[in-house]
Amino acid sequence: MGAGIGGSALRVHLLVDGAEWAPRVLPDSSLEWIVPVRAGARIEAQRTSLNIFKQSCPYDPSEPCTPPLYAYDLRPVGLAGVHVEGVVPLQVLPPGAAAGDTALVAPGREATFTIQAVDGMTAPVWYFFAWEGSLTRLRDCSGQMSCTIIPPKRGSVIVYGKWNGYTFESEYLHIKTVPAQLQLKCNGAQDSVRITRADELTCNVSGATDITGWEFSADTYGYHNPAAGGTPFTGIEWKGRVVLSGTVTVNARVGGAVESKSVRVSVEARDWGGMTMPRSISEEPALHLPPRPDSLHHLGDIHHLMVVEFQHMENWAAIFTGPNANLAYLVKPPAEYEATVHVNRAALSRDSDFWNAQYTRQRSSGIVDCLQREADITDFIPVILQHEGVGFDPKSHAYLYVTTADRVGNPRYERVVGSTLQELADQATAVHAMAHDSAVAASARADSSGYAPTWCRFHFNYGGR
Amino acid sequence: MRLHVQSIAIVLTITTAITSGRSLEAQTERQDPHVRNDCRLAAQVLETGHPAPHYEWALEFIAKCEETGAPVLAALWRSAADTEHLNRLYVSSYLLRDARITDAVTKVAQNRALPRLVRLNAIRVLAGHAVPEFLVTVPDLLRRENEFSIIPFPSVDPVTVRHGERPVEEATIRGIVEALGHLRSDSDADVATAAVRTRRQICLRLRWQDCTQRW
Numbered sequence: 001m002g003a004g005i006g007g008s009a010l011r012v013h014l015l016v017d018g019a020e021w022a023p024r025v026l027p028d029s030s031l032e033w034i035v036p037v038r039a040g041a042r043i044e045a046q047r048t049s050l051n052i053f054k055q056s057c058p059y060d061p062s063e064p065c066t067p068p069l070y071a072y073d074l075r076p077v078g079l080a081g082v083h084v085e086g087v088v089p090l091q092v093l094p095p096g097a098a099a100g101d102t103a104l105v106a107p108g109r110e111a112t113f114t115i116q117a118v119d120g121m122t123a124p125v126w127y128f129f130a131w132e133g134s135l136t137r138l139r140d141c142s143g144q145m146s147c148t149i150i151p152p153k154r155g156s157v158i159v160y161g162k163w164n165g166y167t168f169e170s171e172y173l174h175i176k177t178v179p180a181q182l183q184l185k186c187n188g189a190q191d192s193v194r195i196t197r198a199d200e201l202t203c204n205v206s207g208a209t210d211i212t213g214w215e216f217s218a219d220t221y222g223y224h225n226p227a228a229g230g231t232p233f234t235g236i237e238w239k240g241r242v243v244l245s246g247t248v249t250v251n252a253r254v255g256g257a258v259e260s261k262s263v264r265v266s267v268e269a270r271d272w273g274g275m276t277m278p279r280s281i282s283e284e285p286a287l288h289l290p291p292r293p294d295s296l297h298h299l300g301d302i303h304h305l306m307v308v309e310f311q312h313m314e315n316w317a318a319i320f321t322g323p324n325a326n327l328a329y330l331v332k333p334p335a336e337y338e339a340t341v342h343v344n345r346a347a348l349s350r351d352s353d354f355w356n357a358q359y360t361r362q363r364s365s366g367i368v369d370c371l372q373r374e375a376d377i378t379d380f381i382p383v384i385l386q387h388e389g390v391g392f393d394p395k396s397h398a399y400l401y402v403t404t405a406d407r408v409g410n411p412r413y414e415r416v417v418g419s420t421l422q423e424l425a426d427q428a429t430a431v432h433a434m435a436h437d438s439a440v441a442a443s444a445r446a447d448s449s450g451y452a453p454t455w456c457r458f459h460f461n462y463g464g465r
Numbered sequence: 466m467r468l469h470v471q472s473i474a475i476v477l478t479i480t481t482a483i484t485s486g487r488s489l490e491a492q493t494e495r496q497d498p499h500v501r502n503d504c505r506l507a508a509q510v511l512e513t514g515h516p517a518p519h520y521e522w523a524l525e526f527i528a529k530c531e532e533t534g535a536p537v538l539a540a541l542w543r544s545a546a547d548t549e550h551l552n553r554l555y556v557s558s559y560l561l562r563d564a565r566i567t568d569a570v571t572k573v574a575q576n577r578a579l580p581r582l583v584r585l586n587a588i589r590v591l592a593g594h595a596v597p598e599f600l601v602t603v604p605d606l607l608r609r610e611n612e613f614s615i616i617p618f619p620s621v622d623p624v625t626v627r628h629g630e631r632p633v634e635e636a637t638i639r640g641i642v643e644a645l646g647h648l649r650s651d652s653d654a655d656v657a658t659a660a661v662r663t664r665r666q667i668c669l670r671l672r673w674q675d676c677t678q679r680w
Binding site: 287292304401422425429433443444 | 529
């Protein structure tokens with residue numbers, strides 16, 4: 001008895017009607033006024049007959065409550081409301097010293113409660129207040145810093161302490177008995193849950209008296225939360241976006257024993273099937289195509305370029321909380337297409353060597369020759385442009401490249417997950433290479449039967465210099 | 466002298482075989498005497514510089530000469546300068562994939578006494594000899610890529626390279642990669658940048674995991 005109770009220091013300064021409190025006779029009981037208390041100031045009220053205590057919260061623990069502090073004169077003169085800022089002078093903590101105003105206890109099991117109080121708080125007296133109305137002093141716990149009891153089914157634990165001659169009452173710690181069986185649900189499911197990648201997963205636990213830690217172990221990528229040496233999350237609800245399949249596990253104390261429950265999380269791919277990469281297809285001068293082409297391939301070509309930029313914040317997102325904390329993922333396919341088309345305009349011009357290499361009139365060979373005329377030569381320029389991809393014709397090289405790269409790349413980009421931007425880039429590089437390979441092969445189809453836009457046969461005989 | 470280039474009419478519908486890595490073998494110096502004659506003339510023009518009006522034609526035509534073309538182009542690289550013919554020299558050297566040319570342009574790329582543009586064009590040739598779809602420009606060589614971006618070299622479609630008598634095999638490409646690696650500390654920042662980028666692009670494209678770093 002009489003030992004001080006550890007905690008943060010509380011010094012209060014009472015103000016009455018905005019003025020400092022001075023020892024004086026409290027007003028008539030018909031008068032009631034608020035007495036603000038400022039933390040950090042020194043109490044100057046030395047009136048021995050004044051008690052200060054916290055008003056209890058309602059019995060229903062589901063209602064949020066910020067208990068006010070009251071000054072009370074023993075004579076009695078009535079209640080004067082006091083608002084406390086910053087410091088809780090006296091508090092009962094549930095088993096495990098977790099925060100909150102509700103203690104989850106298993107029925108019939110012992111539970112140990114502890115005290116947190118300001119410096120100088122002495123002589124704690126413990127009570128159990130049953131919801132039915134009875135108030136029982138817990139005599140074995142008097143003067144103790146902690147109290148171990150087998151709580152009745154419903155009620156609250158309260159502690160009174162003395163500080164500077166004033167009596168303080170703790171906030172009511174409500175007792176909630178819960179089934180001794182640990183239960184875990186993620187998005188409402190107990191055993192397994194399916195979720196679309198990057199959607200939010202919410203896992204709740206019940207039946208636990210003390211959560212010792214949550215874990216997430218991914219099927220792939222070697223991801224585990226918490227990481228080795230990390231501190232596990234111990235709240236009653238664990239939630240956040242998930243991008244990796246795996247298992248959520250909660251470890252909790254049920255009564256005296258530690259139990260675990262797990263829920264399997266299967267992440268399903270987002271539907272990126274209809275998404276297509278942004279593209280730009282432009283013509284540039286054909287400095288590499290020969291003035292005297294020796295095949296149709298020298299009349300035009302396309303240079304495919306598919307780039308990925310992770311510096312663009314709109315391509316990816318990071319997860320900061322929950323089972324997949326500290327992972328990043330792609331929010332859309334990151335690739336962009338920048339093609340350049342080249343047309344051999346020098347060859348496809350009037351009176352060029354190529355022009356002059358064509359026949360002037362049709363032969364009787366049965367072959368339709370391209371002739372020295374604009375309809376067959378200069379008019380072939382827009383045909384080549386379209387064939388390469390300007391206008392994104394479905395039979396063009398560009399179209400076949402882009403649609404194939406989308407088809408091959410998007411489902412793989414969708415799965416890219418990493419703990420750093422560098423890891424996203426490295427994985428995307430592999431996807432990029434695969435998509436490009438397939439796209440190049442598809443692009444070549446533009447030169448095959450049914451795709452290539454020719455109506456006559458060109459000739460490439462220049463007859464010497 | 467009358468030159469004759471055999472007329473070949475390749476209709477797109479039958480040219481599907483010309484895809485990445487395959488050469489256009491329709492006209493060959495080895496098989497066609499007309500091509501052979503033109504190759505000899507082109508070689509003579511390029512070696513002597515006469516007749517001057519045929520120089521541009523010769524520089525273009527020599528790329529079709531799988532037998533005589535490589536020594537001629539290699540010799541041109543040994544005396545290469547920043548002239549109006551440099552791009553055409555690049556194009557023909559790119560189109561004729563022969564290790565003798567590879568060796569010559571490797572030395573050019575490494576020669577710090579040569580103009581920057583000549584060295585950069587040599588690196589362009591090395592890129593194309595290693596990966597035929599890399600028909601790149603100088604800006605392609607110098608485009609900035611960092612660890613958070615994937616900016617490959619463009620891929621030309623179709624690929625129309627021709628293989629010379631001394632084909633560019635894996636050992637040659639390994640030599641290209643090694644040579645480019647030595648250039649990463651070149652005093653010319655553009656050459657160093659181009660070399661590093663080209664080396665990485667080659668390795669990525671060929672899936673050579675041991676040389677894909679960005680330095």
